[in-house]
Amino acid sequence: MVAKILAYVVRVHPAFLVVLSALLLIDLLTLFSVTPYLAVKQGLWEVFGLLMGLGILLVPYPLFLKNARWIYGVVLALLAIVFLAGHASHGARRWIGLGWFQIQPSEFMILGLILFLTWLFVPEKRDIPLRPARFAAGLLASVFPALLIARQPDLGTAFELMIIFSVFVFLKGIPSRIVTISVLAGLAFFPVLWEGVWTHLHEFQKDRIRAFIDPASDPSGLGYHTIQSIVAVGSGGWFGQGLSGATQVRYQFLPGAHTDFVFAVFTEEWGFAGALVFLALISYLVWFGFRTAMDCRDPAGFYLSAGVTGFFLFCFLINVLMVLGILPVVGVPMPLMSYGGSAMIISLGAMALLMNVRFYAKR
Amino acid sequence: MASEFRFHKNGILGSPRVRLNGLIFVFWLGMAVVVVRLYVVQVIKHHHYLALARDNVVKVVPIPPLRGEITDRNGVVLVRNGPDFAVFEIPGEVRHPRRELAWLAYDLGIPASQLRHSLSRLGFVLPPHMPVPLETGLSMAQVGRVNMDLYRLPGFYIQVMPKRIYPPDNIGAHLLGYVGSFTSSDLKGSFYRHLPPGTGIGKSGIEKEYDALLQGAPGLRRQLVDSHGRIVRNLRNEPPKEGRSLRLTIDMRLQMTAERFLGDRRGAVVALDPRNGEILALASHPSYSSEELSQAMSSARWKTLVQATDHPLTDRAVQGLYPPGSVFKIVTTLAGLSEHKVDPDASFHCAGTFRVGSVIFHDWKRGGHGTIHLHKAIEQSCDIFFYHLGMTLGPEPIARVARLFGLGSRTGIDLPAELSGVVPDREWKRKYLHTPWYPGETPPMAIGQGYLTVTPLEMARLMGAVAMNGQLSHPHLLLGERGNGTGQRAPDLTPIPIPKKDFDIVRADLRDVVAAPHGTGHPVNLPFFAIAGKTGTAQVVSNRGKNKGTKRPKADSWFVGFGPFDDPRIVVAVLIENGGDGGDVAGPVAREVFRMYYITRLAEKGNPAPAVAS
Numbered sequence: 001m002v003a004k005i006l007a008y009v010v011r012v013h014p015a016f017l018v019v020l021s022a023l024l025l026i027d028l029l030t031l032f033s034v035t036p037y038l039a040v041k042q043g044l045w046e047v048f049g050l051l052m053g054l055g056i057l058l059v060p061y062p063l064f065l066k067n068a069r070w071i072y073g074v075v076l077a078l079l080a081i082v083f084l085a086g087h088a089s090h091g092a093r094r095w096i097g098l099g100w101f102q103i104q105p106s107e108f109m110i111l112g113l114i115l116f117l118t119w120l121f122v123p124e125k126r127d128i129p130l131r132p133a134r135f136a137a138g139l140l141a142s143v144f145p146a147l148l149i150a151r152q153p154d155l156g157t158a159f160e161l162m163i164i165f166s167v168f169v170f171l172k173g174i175p176s177r178i179v180t181i182s183v184l185a186g187l188a189f190f191p192v193l194w195e196g197v198w199t200h201l202h203e204f205q206k207d208r209i210r211a212f213i214d215p216a217s218d219p220s221g222l223g224y225h226t227i228q229s230i231v232a233v234g235s236g237g238w239f240g241q242g243l244s245g246a247t248q249v250r251y252q253f254l255p256g257a258h259t260d261f262v263f264a265v266f267t268e269e270w271g272f273a274g275a276l277v278f279l280a281l282i283s284y285l286v287w288f289g290f291r292t293a294m295d296c297r298d299p300a301g302f303y304l305s306a307g308v309t310g311f312f313l314f315c316f317l318i319n320v321l322m323v324l325g326i327l328p329v330v331g332v333p334m335p336l337m338s339y340g341g342s343a344m345i346i347s348l349g350a351m352a353l354l355m356n357v358r359f360y361a362k363r
Numbered sequence: 364m365a366s367e368f369r370f371h372k373n374g375i376l377g378s379p380r381v382r383l384n385g386l387i388f389v390f391w392l393g394m395a396v397v398v399v400r401l402y403v404v405q406v407i408k409h410h411h412y413l414a415l416a417r418d419n420v421v422k423v424v425p426i427p428p429l430r431g432e433i434t435d436r437n438g439v440v441l442v443r444n445g446p447d448f449a450v451f452e453i454p455g456e457v458r459h460p461r462r463e464l465a466w467l468a469y470d471l472g473i474p475a476s477q478l479r480h481s482l483s484r485l486g487f488v489l490p491p492h493m494p495v496p497l498e499t500g501l502s503m504a505q506v507g508r509v510n511m512d513l514y515r516l517p518g519f520y521i522q523v524m525p526k527r528i529y530p531p532d533n534i535g536a537h538l539l540g541y542v543g544s545f546t547s548s549d550l551k552g553s554f555y556r557h558l559p560p561g562t563g564i565g566k567s568g569i570e571k572e573y574d575a576l577l578q579g580a581p582g583l584r585r586q587l588v589d590s591h592g593r594i595v596r597n598l599r600n601e602p603p604k605e606g607r608s609l610r611l612t613i614d615m616r617l618q619m620t621a622e623r624f625l626g627d628r629r630g631a632v633v634a635l636d637p638r639n640g641e642i643l644a645l646a647s648h649p650s651y652s653s654e655e656l657s658q659a660m661s662s663a664r665w666k667t668l669v670q671a672t673d674h675p676l677t678d679r680a681v682q683g684l685y686p687p688g689s690v691f692k693i694v695t696t697l698a699g700l701s702e703h704k705v706d707p708d709a710s711f712h713c714a715g716t717f718r719v720g721s722v723i724f725h726d727w728k729r730g731g732h733g734t735i736h737l738h739k740a741i742e743q744s745c746d747i748f749f750y751h752l753g754m755t756l757g758p759e760p761i762a763r764v765a766r767l768f769g770l771g772s773r774t775g776i777d778l779p780a781e782l783s784g785v786v787p788d789r790e791w792k793r794k795y796l797h798t799p800w801y802p803g804e805t806p807p808m809a810i811g812q813g814y815l816t817v818t819p820l821e822m823a824r825l826m827g828a829v830a831m832n833g834q835l836s837h838p839h840l841l842l843g844e845r846g847n848g849t850g851q852r853a854p855d856l857t858p859i860p861i862p863k864k865d866f867d868i869v870r871a872d873l874r875d876v877v878a879a880p881h882g883t884g885h886p887v888n889l890p891f892f893a894i895a896g897k898t899g900t901a902q903v904v905s906n907r908g909k910n911k912g913t914k915r916p917k918a919d920s921w922f923v924g925f926g927p928f929d930d931p932r933i934v935v936a937v938l939i940e941n942g943g944d945g946g947d948v949a950g951p952v953a954r955e956v957f958r959m960y961y962i963t964r965l966a967e968k969g970n971p972a973p974a975v976a977s
Contacts (some may be wrong), residue, residue: 127379167386170382170385170386171379171382171383171386172379173379173382230404230412231412231415231416232416233401233405233412234404234408234409234411234412234413234415234416235409235412235413235415235416236405236409237405237409237413238405238406238409267401267405271405272401272402272405272406275401276398276401279394279397279398283390283394286387286390290383290387293380293383294380294383302379302380303379306383306386309383309386310386313386313387313389313390313393317390317393317394317397320393320397321393321396321397321400324397324400324401326396326400
């Protein structure tokens with residue numbers, strides 16, 4: 001079976017394989033220039049993620065969907081464990097320690113939620129419109145873990161969960177009447193919502209939003225992330241500063257260089273030309289996901305692959321726009337690129353799900 | 364009905380497929396924005412941002428925090444900080460590492476390989492702008508020579524670092540522990556500890572147990588430097604947060620007395636307050652120099668310390684496992700009393716031998732003690748009496764009472780790597796040795812030999828519980844943080860379900876062990892201080908079997924006692940390895956600790972002044 005799958009991937013989708021490998025290598029090279037130790041660790045995670053992806057390919061996706069409730073339940077239980085007794089680091093409680101490494105269940109919630117929402121929203125062989133009851137169940141299933149994660153505090157991942165939910169609801173379609181009413185209600189209650197959300201944010205999260213509004217207000221303080229990120233990108237020029245000339249990274253001028261701002265590191269080192277190549281690679285993956293969904297005649301497969309694609313493209317866009325100072329620093333990491341074992345595994349797992357749908361779905 | 368739930372009733376986004384196309388359209392739109400923005404930032408405004416990056420590079424240098432001091436209960440400083448010169452390297456700024464390391468090694472007068480070794484301990488895992496300590500503890504001459512050469516050694520600098528100063532003569536070395544610079548393996552689990560390289564972290568003892576309190580938090584010095592690395596100006600400095608200072612329950616006077624009278628012998632002394640579990644002294648010999656271990660040390664020296672036959676790195680007070688010998692007769696007696704298997708008034712004839720099957724056990728006193736009661740049996744430590752009692756009881760009741768006193772499990776003292784002894788019974792032997800319990804193994808257990816092992820701390824706690832009518836204390840070393848109240852915790856005692864009258868019987872006997880002229884503990888007797896206790900002389904290794912032909916080592920000697928008799932305030936446990944007779948060898952050490960306690964804590968409170976200390 002493994003040989004059959006590998007042969008299928010190599011023969012039918014060589015481009016996908018090449019693009020994915022190229023991105024993984026770029027990731028390692030970029031992290032190596034930040035801190036070699038991290039690159040070694042990330043490399044191990046990549047290998048682990050690829051093996052995991054191969055494992056996912058062995059199981060037809062309908063089987064995943066059939067058991068989506070249980071997968072979701074287990075991840076939710078892990079989240080609850082973190083909430084009660086997680087491993088704290090940097091004032092955040094996000095990890096479960098497992099001997100020499102830690103896992104971050106909030107990342108696994110992303111795959112869990114995608115599977116669960118697909119299962120919840122596509123209960124039958126044919127695609128039927130979304131009923132309010134299922135809509136409400138989906139909302140609860142997304143908001144509850146998102147709240148748990150936001151309390152860790154990890155606004156970025158909570159935000160990602162809400163993106164997934166929005167993508168699914170958008171794909172299923174909601175009546176325009178309801179959209180209009182919610183927008184109007186949102187506007188009317190904006191002060192109340194603002195007060196409710198703002199007072200519950202952590203100080204560093206508020207700082208990021210304040211800094212977005214006026215990055216130059218305090219260069220060494222609040223707007224530091226945004227300004228340093230733009231300076232790093234800008235100093236790249238046409239062909240970049242190379243691995244050794246990137247002073248922004250080398251002098252740790254850029255905070256979070258290995259996580260949220262890994263794209264800034266890459267562009268400082270490889271310039272506009274490198275960035276275009278990189279964007280092309282990412283676009284190919286998005287296109288691949290889009291084709292997978294479009295070619296799939298099974299509604300469940302369609303929603304699964306479309307959901308994965310939507311999640312991937314939004315995370316990617318939000319991260320890049322954040323690095324370029326167009327969106328506030330919300331802490332959404334770049335899929336496949338940012339340092340993090342759990343994140344790498346779920347990114348590769350998402351890619352494997354796409355390939356899974358390609359392989360098993362009726363066309 | 365169905366159409367009602369569509370996003371648009373009329374048209375282009377009418378089906379999920381079309382909506383997916385919409386998502387992709389959003390993606391292309393976003394990509395267009397990204398490309399335009401990248402073009403603007405990277406191509407059009409490139410020179411502007413390149414200038415910013417080149418001319419204003421912020422260098423972040425961590426400032427190490429000062430580690431907290433450690434004092435005894437009276438505020439006597441045990442561990443403080445002093446200055447130490449160290450040479451650092453910033454790997455990212457060194458141009459010709461090989462050549463310049465060789466120059467530096469020449470200036471320092473040490474081989475270059477040593478410098479490369481300290482570099483490789485941390486260089487790989489840290490980002491290249493982080494300074495790495497190459498050599499600490501520089502002499503003034505070395506500082507002078509390196510200073511003259513610094514002009515041609517860019518990326519190297521000399522910095523004054525705090526260094527730990529420990530009490531002289533290795534006093535309390537095991538208890539205090541030592542610090543060491545962290546290595547890559549320490550970083551592995553917690554990569555973002557953000558400690559500047561060269562910061563000491565606790566490696567053993569109190570330094571390790573309370574590392575998080577003592578450590579403090581490093582500050583950050585943000586420097587704006589130009590492309591040549593020259594400092595343009597300092598940006599917001601975050602000052603380091605000094606570590607907390609700790610106040611221990613140790614009384615330095617008792618600790619010094621204990622170590623002085625322990626002398627060169629291998630052994631341990633534990634003194635604690637049975638009323639609340641505060642450790643007053645915790646000594647172990649042979650010891651090591653905390654200061655030496657805190658500095659970078661050659662692997663050869665480390666090897667000698669680890670492999671030394673007298674194990675200087677072991678804290679015998681909490682990690683040494685010894686047979687308790689006759690001290691354990693207290694447990695056997697209490698087991699007998701609570702099982703109603705011994706009558707304090709019944710007389711017993713000790714003929715000097717005791718027979719189980721074909722094995723003959725001898726008393727320590729040739730010819731035996733004659734006709735005695737329980738009282739005399741404890742006072743003179745008659746073995747035959749307890750062989751008999753042990754055989755009557757069997758191993759389980761003895762083990763049960765021993766476990767009630769906390770033997771066989773850790774006391775939970777706030778020191779890392781505490782060990783616990785073993786309380787054997789039938790089940791234990793089946794589980795760990797896979798053999799049944801033989802009747803001939805019960806008599807040795809009744810007098811604290813055989814498989815039974817304890818640590819001196821466990822014995823001190825046991826005696827404390829006897830002194831306090833069965834209130835088992837929880838030994839601890841931390842009294843509080845300095846300048847933070849007295850830190851008096853509410854006494855936390857666990858009651859042991861044994862009737863008070865049993866303790867009264869045993870305590871009266873223990874008093875006469877010391878007070879009666881023929882008691883085994885009479886060497887401990889002080890005329891002005893009512894001490895009660897029990898001696899122990901535990902044979903360690905047999906000279907038959909595999910040790911045949913070698914000289915039989917002397918027995919481990921024990922004295923464990925408390926005082927004052929009517930109002931117990933201190934328990935002292937003394938163990939001396941291969942010392943010989945418990946009363947004669949361990950007893951005097953305990954007596955001097957008691958004497959010092961009396962002089963410093965009791966004499967001024969209306970008690971008579973003692974005779975001049977010998």
